[in-house]
Amino acid sequence: MLQIGKYWEDPSVLHVNREAPRASYIPYADADTAREGKRGRSPYYQTLNGTWKFRYYESVSRVEDGFYADGADTAGWDDLLVPSCWQTNGYDQLHYTNVNYPIPCDPPYVPDANPAGLYVRDFLIRDSWSEKVPYLVFEGVNSCLYVWVNGVFVGYSQGSRVPAEFDISRYVRSGSNRIAVMVLKWCDGTYLEDQDLWRFSGIFRDVYLLARDKTHVRDAFVRQRLSDDFGEAELYAEVETNGRLDVTAELRDAEGRTLRTASAAVDGKGVLTIALAKPELWNAERPYLYELFVKAGDEVLRFRVGFRRIEISDGVFRINGVPVKLKGVNRHDSHPELGQTIPIRHMIRDLELMKRHNVNTIRTSHYPNDPRFLDLCDEYGFYVIDEADLECHGIRSYDAVPEGAFHTLAKHPDWKAAFVDRAVRMVERDKNHASIVIWSMGNESGYGTNHMAMAEWTKERDPSRPIHYEGAASIYNGDPNVDCLDMESRMYPSVEWVEQYAADPTNRKPLFLCEYSHAMGNGPGDLRDYWDVIYKHPKLMGGCVWEWCDHGIKTETPEGVPFYAYGGDFGDKPNDGNFCIDGLVYPDRKPHTGLLELKQVIAPVLVEAADLAAGSIRVTNRYDFIDLSHLAIHWTVERDGELAGQGQLWELEAGPRQSQTVTVPWERSVTVPGRYVLTMSVRLNRETRWAAPGHEIAFAQFELPAAAGSDAGRKIVRETFDVTANEDGGVLTIEGFDFRHRFDLSLGTFVGLSKHGVPMLAAPARFNVWRAPTDNDMYAKKKWLEEGFDRAFMKVYRCEWTKRDRSAVDIAVDFSLGGYIRSPIVRGKAVWSVDGSGEVALRVHVQVKNNLDYLPRFGLQLTMPRGSDEVEYFGYGPHESYVDKRQSVRRGLFRTTVDDMFEPYVKPQENGSRYGTEWAVVSNAQGMGLAFASPGGTFSFNASHYAPEDLTAAGHDHELVKRKETIVHLDYKMSGVGSGSCGPQLMEPYRLNEKEFEFGLTIRPVFREDE
Missing domain, CATH: 2.70.98.10 (Beta-galactosidase; Chain A, domain 5)
Known part of the structure; x- marks a missing residue:
C-alpha cells in the first residue's frame, strides 16, 4: 500500500511545497538569446519532455509503495511520450461528457477506484548548474500530481491547467538523478474542472528544469500608465527578488533598438520606472510590441510589452480610448490525435485561420491556455478573455439535492481557497500579456462569495483589466451582489433580448455575449441578426461564437475506415454524444461553411452602393485603429454569370471608422441584354504574417442597372410538336x-x-x-x-x-x-x-x-x-x-x-x-x-x-x-x-x-x- 498523504480528497490542501505563482518566463544568459524566444537556447533551461517509463493502474489503491525509490526497477514498464494524455495512448477510458460529472457528485470525495499513472525518468544535470538552484516546472498536469526526486518526496499540486513549480535543490545530486511522478485521474479539484470536453489525464503540457541564480528575480509585473492623450507612457517593472540584487531594466523597440534603461538595488520588492514619449500603441489590428529585458546576476528575463489602455466608460468597452467590438470565438485546447496536448504549430494554425476569417477575440474556454499560446496572441494581435480553470457545472439539483445546489461550492467557505487559488495562479502567470484584455472568473459554476473573493483579489492585483463572469447573471438566482463584475454577460440570448438590453438606459454595464450563435453542425444561422444589433448599439461589446473546433477524436472502425469519434463511441458513460462536435472548423481545421459566414458578417470593411448608375461605391472602414491602405479591391462584372469586365482599385485610404467613395471604371453603356452583377472583392495588397497577398477580407455584390434581363441569358426558342397521351x-x-x-x-x-x-x-x-x-x-x-x-x-x-x-x-x-x-x-x-x-x-x-x-x-x-x-x-x-x-x-x-x-x-x-x-x-x-x-x-x-x-x-x-x-x-x-x-x-x-x-x-x- 502506498504511504502518502491523501491530499486528493481534502479541499484545504491545494499543494505541498509548491512555489508561489509567478509570471511566465524563461531565464536566458543574454538579451540577444532571450530575444529569439527559443527555450532550448537558454543554458538555464533543460527539457524533461521525451520518453518516460510509465505504468497505469486502474486504482491508486493498487500502487505499491516504493516505485519512486532511487533505483527502483522499471524495466518492465511501458514507454510513454511526455507531454501527452493517457487516453490518446491506449490507457484508461476515452470519455466525453458535458454537464454531468463522470463520478458520483459527492464533493470533495472521488471514487476509491481512482486511476493512477506512474511516471519515472532518469536525467542528468549539467556541470554548469553546480552553483545554481534547480527548479522543476510542470506547465499542465491533469488532475493532481505527487513528485519524488531520488526517492524523496518533493511535493504535491492540483489545478490542471496552470503551472506547478518546485524547488528541488535539496533533492538533486551531481550525475544521474531520478524523478518519479504519480498522477491521479480524479481529486477534489475534479469538481472544479467540469468543462464541456473530453476528460483527459496525465502530464499533458511541457515539463522542464530551470537553473536559477541563488539570488534571482522571482517575479516581475510590468505595469504601465498612459497619459490621457496617449502621448506619454510610463512603465513600472515591479520586481520581486529572493534577496538583495542589482536589477537593470532595458526597454527596446520592435526593431531591437534600446530606448531607455533603469536600474535599482532590490531587496525583496522594488520598482524600476521607464518613461517613454509618443509610444506606439498595441491593438489587435497593429500589435506593436516593445521588449523589456530585466537583467540581474547571470540572468536576463524578457517580457513583451504592448502599451494599451483598457477601460469601460459610459457603459462602453474601449481600448486606447476607442470603442471596440469583440469579434470572437470560444476556443478549447483540442487536437484530434493528441487530445489536450497542443503542439505550437497547431496553435499557430488556429490563430492564422482566425485572422484569415476576421476573428479578433478569443475566450480561453474554460481555462488558461498554454503560455506560448498567449505569446502568439500578443504577436498576431488578438484580444483575449483569459478564463480561470473553474467550472462546476455538474453541481445540479439531482435526486435529493436541494434546489439552488448549483451555487453550493461557490458559497461554501471550505472551497473559497480553491476558488481564489485558480484566479491567483492564472493572473500571476499571465499578467504581462498585452493580448489579455479581460479576466474571467471561470464558467458555469454558480455564483457566490467565493467568486466575489476571486474578483476582489484580481481587482486589487490588477485594476487595469475588467472582470467577467457570466454565471452571476440574474437568471441563475445566485447572489444578487454583482458589483465586483464590470460587465453583464449572457449565453445564447435571443436577438430581441440583446436589443432590449441595449435600449434600456438603466442597464449601466456593457453587454458581452460570452457564448452565442451555437455553431454545431450545419450552422449557425443567426450571425447577421446578432451583428446588425451589435453594430447598432455602443453598449454591446460583441461576443464569442460557441465554438472554434469540433472535438472529434481521430479513430477508425475495425475494418480500418477512419472517422472522427464523439461521446459514446468508446462505451463511455455518461456521455453527451456529438455535443462536442460543435465548432466552426472540423477537427482537422478545415473550415465549416459557418466560419465562412462569420468571416463575412464580422468583416472589417463594409462595401455599399452609393450610385450604381455612376459606378459609385461607398467603402466603410470598420477597423478601429488602422486605415485601408493595406487593401485593394478586385472588381468583376458578370453578365448572366459570365465575365464581362474586371479591374483593380488600389486607392483605398479611409481612416479607422471612416468611409470613402470609389468609382468602378466599367463601361456602362452596354446594350447587350442580360443581368449584370458587380462583385467587389476586398483583398490584401501585401504579405502579412497570417496570409498572402490576394487573400479576401470581404466582398459585396450589386445588380447593375443595365439592359433588361434575359432569364439569366437563357432565352432559348424551343420548337414544340404535337403530343400523344x-x-x-x-x-x-x-x-x-x-x-x-x-x-x-x-x-x-x-x-x-x-x-x-x-x-x-x-x-x-x-x-x-x-x-x-x-x-x-x-x-x-x-x-x-x-x-x-x-x-x-x-x-x-x-x-x-x-x-x-x-x-x-x-x-x-x-x-x-x-x-x-x-x-x-x-x-x-x-x-x-x-x-x-x-x-x-x-x-x-x-x-x-x-x-x-x-x-x-x-x-x-x-x-x-x-x-x-x-x-x-x-x-x-x-x-x-x-x-x-x-x-x-x-x-x-x-x-x-x-x-x-x-x-x-x-x-x-x-x-x-x-x-x-x-x-x-x-x-x-x-x-x-x-x-x-x-x-x-x-x-x-x-x-x-x-x-x-x-x-x-x-x-x-x-x-x-x-x-x-x-x-x-x-x-x-x-x-x-x-x-x-x-x-x-x-x-x-x-x-x-x-x-x-x-x-x-x-x-x-x-x-x-x-x-
Whole structure:
C-alpha cells in the first residue's frame, strides 16, 4: 500500500511545497538569446519532455509503495511520450461528457477506484548548474500530481491547467538523478474542472528544469500608465527578488533598438520606472510590441510589452480610448490525435485561420491556455478573455439535492481557497500579456462569495483589466451582489433580448455575449441578426461564437475506415454524444461553411452602393485603429454569370471608422441584354504574417442597372410538336417528337421522364417535407417526429388528366402528405402540364395543418439515374446556403459536381442546399439530364448521393452508403438552420410557417451539348 498523504480528497490542501505563482518566463544568459524566444537556447533551461517509463493502474489503491525509490526497477514498464494524455495512448477510458460529472457528485470525495499513472525518468544535470538552484516546472498536469526526486518526496499540486513549480535543490545530486511522478485521474479539484470536453489525464503540457541564480528575480509585473492623450507612457517593472540584487531594466523597440534603461538595488520588492514619449500603441489590428529585458546576476528575463489602455466608460468597452467590438470565438485546447496536448504549430494554425476569417477575440474556454499560446496572441494581435480553470457545472439539483445546489461550492467557505487559488495562479502567470484584455472568473459554476473573493483579489492585483463572469447573471438566482463584475454577460440570448438590453438606459454595464450563435453542425444561422444589433448599439461589446473546433477524436472502425469519434463511441458513460462536435472548423481545421459566414458578417470593411448608375461605391472602414491602405479591391462584372469586365482599385485610404467613395471604371453603356452583377472583392495588397497577398477580407455584390434581363441569358426558342397521351393500366404515357414521359395515376406523380430514349428518373417523383435534422434542429426535431414528418407519404384523392390541345396535356392531382397516427401534415392540389417540347410544368397549391409551428421544407424530390453527377446552376454559391445562412455566398453561375455539393459533417445531417437558386441542371458527363427553374421566383436546390433518410439514420459520416443515383430536391422553401441546439429557437422570419402557399416549377429534359 502506498504511504502518502491523501491530499486528493481534502479541499484545504491545494499543494505541498509548491512555489508561489509567478509570471511566465524563461531565464536566458543574454538579451540577444532571450530575444529569439527559443527555450532550448537558454543554458538555464533543460527539457524533461521525451520518453518516460510509465505504468497505469486502474486504482491508486493498487500502487505499491516504493516505485519512486532511487533505483527502483522499471524495466518492465511501458514507454510513454511526455507531454501527452493517457487516453490518446491506449490507457484508461476515452470519455466525453458535458454537464454531468463522470463520478458520483459527492464533493470533495472521488471514487476509491481512482486511476493512477506512474511516471519515472532518469536525467542528468549539467556541470554548469553546480552553483545554481534547480527548479522543476510542470506547465499542465491533469488532475493532481505527487513528485519524488531520488526517492524523496518533493511535493504535491492540483489545478490542471496552470503551472506547478518546485524547488528541488535539496533533492538533486551531481550525475544521474531520478524523478518519479504519480498522477491521479480524479481529486477534489475534479469538481472544479467540469468543462464541456473530453476528460483527459496525465502530464499533458511541457515539463522542464530551470537553473536559477541563488539570488534571482522571482517575479516581475510590468505595469504601465498612459497619459490621457496617449502621448506619454510610463512603465513600472515591479520586481520581486529572493534577496538583495542589482536589477537593470532595458526597454527596446520592435526593431531591437534600446530606448531607455533603469536600474535599482532590490531587496525583496522594488520598482524600476521607464518613461517613454509618443509610444506606439498595441491593438489587435497593429500589435506593436516593445521588449523589456530585466537583467540581474547571470540572468536576463524578457517580457513583451504592448502599451494599451483598457477601460469601460459610459457603459462602453474601449481600448486606447476607442470603442471596440469583440469579434470572437470560444476556443478549447483540442487536437484530434493528441487530445489536450497542443503542439505550437497547431496553435499557430488556429490563430492564422482566425485572422484569415476576421476573428479578433478569443475566450480561453474554460481555462488558461498554454503560455506560448498567449505569446502568439500578443504577436498576431488578438484580444483575449483569459478564463480561470473553474467550472462546476455538474453541481445540479439531482435526486435529493436541494434546489439552488448549483451555487453550493461557490458559497461554501471550505472551497473559497480553491476558488481564489485558480484566479491567483492564472493572473500571476499571465499578467504581462498585452493580448489579455479581460479576466474571467471561470464558467458555469454558480455564483457566490467565493467568486466575489476571486474578483476582489484580481481587482486589487490588477485594476487595469475588467472582470467577467457570466454565471452571476440574474437568471441563475445566485447572489444578487454583482458589483465586483464590470460587465453583464449572457449565453445564447435571443436577438430581441440583446436589443432590449441595449435600449434600456438603466442597464449601466456593457453587454458581452460570452457564448452565442451555437455553431454545431450545419450552422449557425443567426450571425447577421446578432451583428446588425451589435453594430447598432455602443453598449454591446460583441461576443464569442460557441465554438472554434469540433472535438472529434481521430479513430477508425475495425475494418480500418477512419472517422472522427464523439461521446459514446468508446462505451463511455455518461456521455453527451456529438455535443462536442460543435465548432466552426472540423477537427482537422478545415473550415465549416459557418466560419465562412462569420468571416463575412464580422468583416472589417463594409462595401455599399452609393450610385450604381455612376459606378459609385461607398467603402466603410470598420477597423478601429488602422486605415485601408493595406487593401485593394478586385472588381468583376458578370453578365448572366459570365465575365464581362474586371479591374483593380488600389486607392483605398479611409481612416479607422471612416468611409470613402470609389468609382468602378466599367463601361456602362452596354446594350447587350442580360443581368449584370458587380462583385467587389476586398483583398490584401501585401504579405502579412497570417496570409498572402490576394487573400479576401470581404466582398459585396450589386445588380447593375443595365439592359433588361434575359432569364439569366437563357432565352432559348424551343420548337414544340404535337403530343400523344395514352392511358394503360393506370399509367399515362405522354410522347412527343423526342421525349416519352410516364405518369402513374394511382401514385399521382411522374415515374418516368426521358429524352431520345435516355431515362432521367430512377424512381417516382414525390413531394417531401422532411429534412435530415441538423444539430441545431435538436428541439424542433421532437415535434417533427411526433407529427410524422419523417414518415409522411402521399395520399391521392383525385387524379384526372386532359389533353388541353394538340401539344399540351394537363394532369390534376388532389393529395395529402401524412404519417401514421397523426392527421395529414399538408393537403394540396397539383397541376402538372406537359408541352410539346417535353417540358413539365408544375403548379401546386398547399394548405398546412394549423397546429404546426413550421415545416422543415416543402418541395419536390426526384431520383435521377446513376451517372447524374454534373451540376450547373445560377444562384448562390459556391457552397451551401440557407435563408438565414447566406452572407458568405455570392450570386453567379456555378459548375460543380454532386460530390462537391456535399458537406461532410461529422454527424450527417441536412447539408449542401443552395438558397435562392434561379435555375439548375443536373446531368451526366455527356450533358444529358434535367433542367429546373421556378418561373417568376427562386427555389432551394440540392443534389446529393444521399437521401434524407440516409442522413437521418447515420450517426457518423463513415456510416453513410453512397447511392449510385442522385437525389434532387427542388424546394419552395427550406426553413433556416438557426443555432437552437444551445440557443434560442429559430427566428420567425426564417421559418416555413405559412399555412397556405403556391409553388411553381418547370422540369425540362435536356441534352446540354445540343443547346
